Amino acid sequence: MAEPGVHEGGCLCGAVRYRGRLGESKTVTHCYCRMCRKVSGGTFLTWVEFPAKDFAYTKGQPRYFKSSEIAVRRFCGSCGCQFTYQYVPELESISESIWVAAGSLDRPDDIAPTDHIFTDNQLPWLHSDDGLPRWPGQLPWLHSDDRLSR
Ligand SMILES: [Zn+2]
Ligand SMILES: [Zn+2]
Numbered sequence: 001m002a003e004p005g006v007h008e009g010g011c012l013c014g015a016v017r018y019r020g021r022l023g024e025s026k027t028v029t030h031c032y033c034r035m036c037r038k039v040s041g042g043t044f045l046t047w048v049e050f051p052a053k054d055f056a057y058t059k060g061q062p063r064y065f066k067s068s069e070i071a072v073r074r075f076c077g078s079c080g081c082q083f084t085y086q087y088v089p090e091l092e093s094i095s096e097s098i099w100v101a102a103g104s105l106d107r108p109d110d111i112a113p114t115d116h117i118f119t120d121n122q123l124p125w126l127h128s129d130d131g132l133p134r135w136p137g138q139l140p141w142l143h144s145d146d147r148l149s150r
Pocket of ligand 1: 011012013014015016076077078079080081
């Protein structure tokens with residue numbers, strides 16, 4: 001039986017594996033932004049918030065791509081699987097979280113979505129009736145940092 005809150009995951013080809021422990025936050029958000037679409041080739045990505053201090057790669061090393069001035073995305077250099085999204089360290093408190101792509105978890109069934117973000121960019125033919133909060137941009141408690149509105 002896995003330790004509560006501990007998740008392992010990895011990519012399709014198996015070159016990179018990671019382990020993380022969930023913290024206080026139970027935020028799991030579907031993101032419809034254009035960058036998540038382009039980076040995944042899918043129509044949205046689902047991100048699970050982990051404390052960065054409790055997340056580590058256990059096999060192989062991901063490649064990274066600085067997708068904007070404020071964030072870095074990590075992915076498998078062999079098969080292309082997306083692993084994480086993290087704000088740059090200059091953003092201090094919000095970079096203490098690392099956002100892990102739910103589809104890369106070994107047990108994605110054990111987490112539950114809480115929000116939809118960047119719904120202004122949601123494709124018109126994607127529908128959801130889960131009743132969860134929908135935010136036109138970033139999560140409002142992150143968006144209160146003005147450096148994110150650039
Ligand atoms: Zn891979
Ligand atoms: Zn996104």
